[in-house]
Amino acid sequence: MRRILVGIKRVVDYSVRVRVKPDGTGVALDGVKMSINPFDEIALEEALRMKERGEADEVVAMSIGPEEAQQQLRTALAMGADRAILVKSDTAVEPLTAAQVFTAIARAEDARLVLVGKQAIDDDANQTGQMLAALWGRPQATFASKVEVLGEVLRVTREVDAGLETLEIDLPAVVTVDLRLNEPRYVKLPDIMKAKKKPLDVKSFADYGVEPTERLKVTLYVAPATRSKGIMVKSVAELVDVLKKKGLA
Amino acid sequence: MDGHVPARLMSRRDLSFLLHEWLGVAALTARPRYADHSRETLDAALDTYERVAAECFAPHHRAADVDEPRLVNGEVKVHPAIGPALQAFSDSGLMAATQDAARGGMQLPFVVERAGMAWLFAANVGTAAYPMLTIANVNLLLAYADPALVERYVPDMLAGKVFGTMCLSEPQAGSSLSDVATRALPQPDGTYRLHGNKMWISAGDHDLSANIVHLVLAKIPAAEGALPAGTDGLSLFLVPKWLPAHGGAAAERNDVTVAGLNHKLGYRGTANCVLNFGEGRHTPQGQAGAVGWRVGAEGRGLACMFHMMNEARIGVGTGAVALGYTGYLHALHYARERRQGRPLGDRRRRELPVPLIEHADVRRMLLAQKAYVEGGLALVLYCAWLVDEAATGTEFEQDRAHQLLDLLTPIAKSWPSQWCLAANDLAIQVYGGYGYTRDFPVEQFWRDNRLNPIHEGTHGIQALDLLGRKVVQRGGFAFEALRAQVTATLDDMQRRPGWAGDTARLRKAWDALVEVTQTLIMIDDAAVRLANATPYLEAFGHVVVGWLWLEQARVTFTAKPANAADEAFYAGKQQTARWFLRWEIPKVHVWLAVLAPPDPSVLEMQDAWF
Numbered sequence: 090m091r092r093i094l095v096g097i098k099r100v101v102d103y104s105v106r107v108r109v110k111p112d113g114t115g116v117a118l119d120g121v122k123m124s125i126n127p128f129d130e131i132a133l134e135e136a137l138r139m140k141e142r143g144e145a146d147e148v149v150a151m152s153i154g155p156e157e158a159q160q161q162l163r164t165a166l167a168m169g170a171d172r173a174i175l176v177k178s179d180t181a182v183e184p185l186t187a188a189q190v191f192t193a194i195a196r197a198e199d200a201r202l203v204l205v206g207k208q209a210i211d212d213d214a215n216q217t218g219q220m221l222a223a224l225w226g227r228p229q230a231t232f233a234s235k236v237e238v239l240g241e242v243l244r245v246t247r248e249v250d251a252g253l254e255t256l257e258i259d260l261p262a263v264v265t266v267d268l269r270l271n272e273p274r275y276v277k278l279p280d281i282m283k284a285k286k287k288p289l290d291v292k293s294f295a296d297y298g299v300e301p302t303e304r305l306k307v308t309l310y311v312a313p314a315t316r317s318k319g320i321m322v323k324s325v326a327e328l329v330d331v332l333k334k335k336g337l338a
Numbered sequence: 339m340d341g342h343v344p345a346r347l348m349s350r351r352d353l354s355f356l357l358h359e360w361l362g363v364a365a366l367t368a369r370p371r372y373a374d375h376s377r378e379t380l381d382a383a384l385d386t387y388e389r390v391a392a393e394c395f396a397p398h399h400r401a402a403d404v405d406e407p408r409l410v411n412g413e414v415k416v417h418p419a420i421g422p423a424l425q426a427f428s429d430s431g432l433m434a435a436t437q438d439a440a441r442g443g444m445q446l447p448f449v450v451e452r453a454g455m456a457w458l459f460a461a462n463v464g465t466a467a468y469p470m471l472t473i474a475n476v477n478l479l480l481a482y483a484d485p486a487l488v489e490r491y492v493p494d495m496l497a498g499k500v501f502g503t504m505c506l507s508e509p510q511a512g513s514s515l516s517d518v519a520t521r522a523l524p525q526p527d528g529t530y531r532l533h534g535n536k537m538w539i540s541a542g543d544h545d546l547s548a549n550i551v552h553l554v555l556a557k558i559p560a561a562e563g564a565l566p567a568g569t570d571g572l573s574l575f576l577v578p579k580w581l582p583a584h585g586g587a588a589a590e591r592n593d594v595t596v597a598g599l600n601h602k603l604g605y606r607g608t609a610n611c612v613l614n615f616g617e618g619r620h621t622p623q624g625q626a627g628a629v630g631w632r633v634g635a636e637g638r639g640l641a642c643m644f645h646m647m648n649e650a651r652i653g654v655g656t657g658a659v660a661l662g663y664t665g666y667l668h669a670l671h672y673a674r675e676r677r678q679g680r681p682l683g684d685r686r687r688r689e690l691p692v693p694l695i696e697h698a699d700v701r702r703m704l705l706a707q708k709a710y711v712e713g714g715l716a717l718v719l720y721c722a723w724l725v726d727e728a729a730t731g732t733e734f735e736q737d738r739a740h741q742l743l744d745l746l747t748p749i750a751k752s753w754p755s756q757w758c759l760a761a762n763d764l765a766i767q768v769y770g771g772y773g774y775t776r777d778f779p780v781e782q783f784w785r786d787n788r789l790n791p792i793h794e795g796t797h798g799i800q801a802l803d804l805l806g807r808k809v810v811q812r813g814g815f816a817f818e819a820l821r822a823q824v825t826a827t828l829d830d831m832q833r834r835p836g837w838a839g840d841t842a843r844l845r846k847a848w849d850a851l852v853e854v855t856q857t858l859i860m861i862d863d864a865a866v867r868l869a870n871a872t873p874y875l876e877a878f879g880h881v882v883v884g885w886l887w888l889e890q891a892r893v894t895f896t897a898k899p900a901n902a903a904d905e906a907f908y909a910g911k912q913q914t915a916r917w918f919l920r921w922e923i924p925k926v927h928v929w930l931a932v933l934a935p936p937d938p939s940v941l942e943m944q945d946a947w948f
Contacts, residue, residue: 104345104392119901120351160378167382275390278431278444281382282374 091146092198093136096191096205096217097165097173098126099158103210113309116211125161128206130168132266134273135236136204137169144238145201147171151194153182159289166284167276173289176297181212186301188220193297195225200261202243207232207265218265228258234269346667347391347460348660351907353384353453356716360893361723366447369730374439380450386430387454394423395461402464402607403782407544409599412619414543414609420465421546427458427469428498437476442496448649448729449722452656456715459660463786464607468501468541470653474646475502475553479576482634482642487576491551501547505536505554505577505613506643512537513799515640516569520556520615522630530575531627532556533616535597538793542611543579543596550579552594554615554630555639566637574639575630577615581622593620593628604785648743651751651794652721658790659714662758665765665783666707672778673700673768694768703768707761708910709887709918714754716886721750741816742823745808746882748800753879755790756797762787801875806868810859817855824848824885831888834895840919844884847926851881857934869941870932877929884923891915 101107102122110117125133136148150165150173152158162173176190195203203225208215222229234253235246247254248267294301322328332338357363357380364377398419407416427433435451437443446454458466476495479488494500511517520534532554536542543550554575557565565571581590597612618626634642673695681692694700724746727739762784766773773780791797809817828848831841858874861867894908932939 106345120903120907122350160382163378163382164385275426275430276382276386277429278383278386278435278446279439279442280431281379281386282439282444284382285374285376285379 090199091144091201093139093145093148094191094195094198094200094203095129095133095136095148095150095165095170096187096203097129097133097150097152097158097161098206098209098211099123099152099154099161100126100209100211103127109310109312113311115307115310123157123161125164126206126209126211128208128210128266128268130206130273131268131270132204132206132264133165133168133170134271135266136202137274138271139202139236139238140169142238149174149198149200151191152176153178153187153190155179159291162289163281163284164276166287166289167280168274169280170287172287175289175291177291177293178301180301182301183303183305184214184216185220185304186299187217188224189299190294190297191217191221192224193299195221195261197297202260203263205263205265207267215265218263222263225261225263227261227263229263229265230256230258231265232267233264234267236264236266236270345392346671347388347396347664348457349663349667350384350388352712352715353456354381355890355893355907355911356719357450357453359897360716360890361449361719363447363449363723366449366726366730371445371730372447374445375447379444380447383435383444383446383450384454384457387432387457390423390426390430390432391457391461394426395458395465398423398465398607399462400779400782402462403604406601406606407599407609409596412596413545414596414599414611416544416546416609417607420468420544420607423462423465424468424498424546428496432458433469433473433476433498434496436473437480437496441492448725449719452652452722453719455653456656456660456663459657460664462607463657463661464605466657467605467608468544468546469498470657471504471541472498472500472502474650474653475504475551477649478553478642478646479633481645482574483576484631484633487631487633490582491576491578494549495551499547500549500551501541501544502551502553503539503541504643505539505542505552507538508535509537509612513796515555515572516567518555518557518572519565520554521565522556522558522573522575522632523627524558528631530556530558530630530632531616531625532575532577532630533627534614536613536615538600539611539613540605540608542609542613544609548580552577552579552613553633553643555643556630558636569640570637572639573636574633574642576633577628577630581629590622591620592622593618593626595619603788604782605789647794648721648747649725651747652718652725654790654794655714655718655721655750655752655754658754658758658787659711659718661783661787661790662707662711662714662754662761665762665780665787666704666711668778668780668783669707669765669768670695670704673704678770700768703764705914705917706921707764709914709922710757710761712890712911712914713883713887713918714758716890717746717753717883718750720886721746738819741812741819744811745804745816745820748795748804748808748875749879749882751794752791752797752800752875753883755787756876756879757883759784759787759790797875798872801871802868804878805858805871805874806864809855814859820882821852824881827885827888827892831892834892837891840916841888843919843923844881844888847877847881847884847923850927850930851877854930854934858936861936866936866938866941869938870936873929874933877926877933880922880926880929884918884926887915887918 102124105121108117139145140148148170150162150170152162153176205218230245232248233245234248237244241260242257244257366372367375402417405417407414434443435446472495476492522530522532554577555572557571558573559565579594581592583589593616595614597614600610615628622629674693676694677691678694679691724739724743727735765780769780772778828845831837858867890911894911897908899905
C-alpha cells in the first residue's frame with residue numbers, strides 16, 4: 090500500500106485579525122474562526138493529486154489537537170482524504186512533540202511519504218517537518234514548490250533564498266510544502282456528506298508511546314507597537330542626518 | 339484605498355445565531371429529506387459558500403463594475419474573472435446544493451442555501467446573478483418541464499455548462515405582463531416558433547457557458563391569428579441559444595439575437611440584454627423563428643413562473659440584505675479605524691482625534707444599519723425557513739407555512755430593498771467624503787442595491803400584492819396565522835424584566851395595523867382601498883421586522899454565552915431590538931395615519947396640477 094500521511098493543524102483562520110489577551114497570556118481565541126493551516130491544505134492537495142494520478146493508494150490526514158480539530162479533519166476528508174487520525178491534546182503542542190507523534194504514526198502506518206506545511210500560520214515555527222525526518226531517519230525536502238514521483242525517488246523543487254533548488258530523495262521521505270506548490274480545491278457539497286462516513290480515529294499520546302513535555306515557557310504575549318507618527322524632512326541631507334542620529338545609517 | 343475585504347462580507351456569528359439559536363435548523367434533520375444532515379454538515383456547507391465568496395467572487399467586485407459587458411459582433415463578452423468564479427461555484431456543487439443527491443445535489447435545506455448565497459451576494463452580486471437565475475430556472479424546469487427536456491438541459495445547468503434566463507418583460511410590457519406580445523406559433527413536430535422582443539434580460543447573452551436556456555413568456559395565437567388577451571393567454575417556452583445537434587448535423591444557432599445591452603447604475607457585471615426572438619438573423623432548419631419547447635400547460639405560463647416567485651422574491655430580499663450587511667460591516671470597520679474630531683466638551687484637544695465610532699451620531703448611523711441589516715436577515719431567513727416547512731413539514735405545518743409565506747413574501751422582497759438600501763446610504767455617510775469616492779466600495783454597494791426595489795415586482799407592485807391580495811386571501815387565514823405568532827412573542831416578552839415598555843410599543847403598532855387592515859378591507863372601491871397601499875406595505879413591514887427583533891431579543895434570554903465575545907453579541911442584539919422598537923416602530927403610526935380612512939390627496943391629485 091503506497092500511503093501518504095498529511096499533517097493537518099487547526100489554526101486561527103488567515104482572515105482573522107488576532108488580538109492579544111489583555112493579561113498577555115496568549116491570543117484571544119473565543120469565538121474566532123478556525124481553519125486548516127493553509128500550508129497543510131496545500132500539502133493535502135498535493136497528496137490528493139498524487140493519488141488521482143495513480144502515484145499513491147491512500148491518503149491519511151493526521152492532526153494533534155482538541156476535540157474540535159475533528160472539524161478540520163472532516164474538511165480534509167471532504168476534500169478527498171480516505172481516513173483521518175486525531176491525537177487528542179487539550180494544550181498547545183510544541184514542534185518536537187508533534188514530530189514525535191507523526192514519527193510514530195509514520196512507522197505504525199508504514200508511510201511512503203509524509204507531507205506537511207512548511208510552517209503553521211499561528212506559531213510560524215517551521216520545525217515539525219525537519220524534526221520528523223530526523224526522528225524517522227528518512228530524507229527530507231523542505232519548502233517544496235514542485236514534487237514529481239519518479240518510481241522510488243522523489244524529485245522536489247525547493248524555494249531557497251537564491252532561487253530554486255532541485256533535489257532527488259529516496260522514498261519514504263518527508264516533504265514540507267510552500268505556497269506555490271498548488272492551489273487547493275474547494276470542498277464540494279456532496280463530498281461533505283461522503284466525508285461523514287469516512288473513518289476518523291481518535292487516539293491519545295499514549296497510543297503512540299509519546300509523552301508530551303513542555304520545553305518552551307512563554308512568559309508574555311504583546312501586540313506589536315503601533316507605528317508612531319512620522320516626521321517630514323526637507324532634504325536628503327536632513328534624512329541622512331536623522332537616520333544617523335537613530336543609528337540606522 | 340480600501341478593497342472589498344472578505345472578512346467584511348457577512349457575519350458568520352449572526353448567521354449562526356439566526357440559523358441555529360433562533361430557527362433551530364438542525365431540527366430539520368428529523369425530516370426524511372434532510373436525515374443525512376447534521377449541524378456539522380450544514381456548517382461545512384456554509385464554509386464552502388463563504389470561501390468561494392471571499393476567494394472567487396469578492397476579488398473582481400470592482401473590476402467587473404468598471405469593465406462592463408461589451409457587445410462584440412452580436413455576442414456579449416463579460417469580464418474575464420467572472421467565468422472562473424462561476425466555474426468554482428459549480429465545481430463546488432453550489433449550483434446543485436438543494437437538489438436531490440441523485441442529481442449530484444446535497445439536499446441542503448433552502449434556508450441554509452439562502453444563507454450561503456448571502457455570502458455570494460455580499461461578495462459580488464453582479465456575478466452571483468448568473469447562478470441565481472440558473473438555479474431558479476432549474477427549479478422551474480424540474481417542476482414543470484417534460485422529462486426529456488429536463489434530461490437534455492438540467493444536468494448541464496447543474497454542472498455550470500449551461501446557464502439560464504427568465505424572459506418576461508418586453509419594451510412595452512414590464513410590470514404589465516398581460517400586454518406581452520411575443521407570439522409562439524405551433525409547428526407540426528410539436529415545437530413552437532417564437533417571434534418577439536424581450537427587455538431587461540439579465541444574463542441574456544455572455545461568453546460564460548456553452549449554451550443559454552431562455553425561459554420565455556409568449557402567447558399562442560388563436561386560429562384566426564389574434565393573441566389571447568390578459569395573462570391567461572400566456573404560456574412558457576424553453577428557447578435555447580444553440581439547438582441540439584440533430585441526426586448527425588452539428589448544433590445549430592437558434593434565431594435569438596442580442597439587440598443591445600442596457601447600461602446600468604449597478605449590477606454591472608451582469609449582462610442585461612434586449613433580445614430579439616425570431617427576427618430572422620438565423621434560420622434554424624432553413625426557417626426564421628426561434629425554436630422553442632413548451633414548458634407546462636398552454637395558458638399556464640404565468641402560473642409556472644409564479645410558482646417560483648416566492649423563492650425568487652426571497653432571493654431578491656436576500657441580495658438586498660447582503661449588500662446592506664457588507665456595507666454595514668465596512669462602515670463599522672471604518673468607524674473604528676478612522677480618527678476624526680474630539681469628544682464634545684473636550685476643550686483640551688487631546689493629541690489624537692478619537693475614532694469615528696466614539697461620536698454619538700456615528701453610533702446612531704451604525705445602529706440604524708445594524709437594525710436594518712440584521713432585521714432584514716432575520717426576515718429573509720424566516721421566509722426561507724418557511725419554504726422548507728412548506729416542503730417537508732406535516733400537513734398542518736405545510737399549510738400554515740404556505741399561508742405565512744404568501745403573506746410575508748411581499749415584505750421579504752420589499753422591506754430589505756428599501757431599508758438595506760437605506761443602510762447603504764448611511765454607510766456612505768459614515769465614510770463622509772471618502773464614501774462618495776470610487777476609492778471605497780460603499781458607493782458601489784448602494785448602486786448595486788438600488789436595483790432591488792425595482793426588479794421582481796416593483797415596490798408599488800408588492801404593496802398592491804400585499805393589500806389587494808395577500809391579507810384577504812382565504813378569508814384572512816394567513817393574517818390570523820401571523821397574528822398568533824406575533825401575539826405569542828408579545829406575551830412572552832411582556833413579562834421579561836425591563837421589556838414590558840418596549841414590548842408595549844410593538845403591541846400598540848400591531849393593534850393599529852390590525853384595526854387599519856379591518857377598516858381597509860371593508861372598502862369596496864379598489865381604487866380607494868389601494869390608493870395608499872405603499873404606506874400600508876411599509877407599516878406592515880416595520881411591524882413584522884419589529885416582531886423579528888423582539889424574537890431575537892427573546893432568544894438571548896435562553897442563550898448561554900460561552901465567553902465575553904458572546905456576551906457582547908447578545909447585549910448588542912438586545913440593544914438593537916430596543917433601538918428598533920423606540921426609534922422605528924413609532925413611524926408605523928405615521929404611515930397608518932393616511933390609511934384609515936384613506937387620505938384622498940394622492941387619488942384626487944390631477945395631472946395638470948403638477
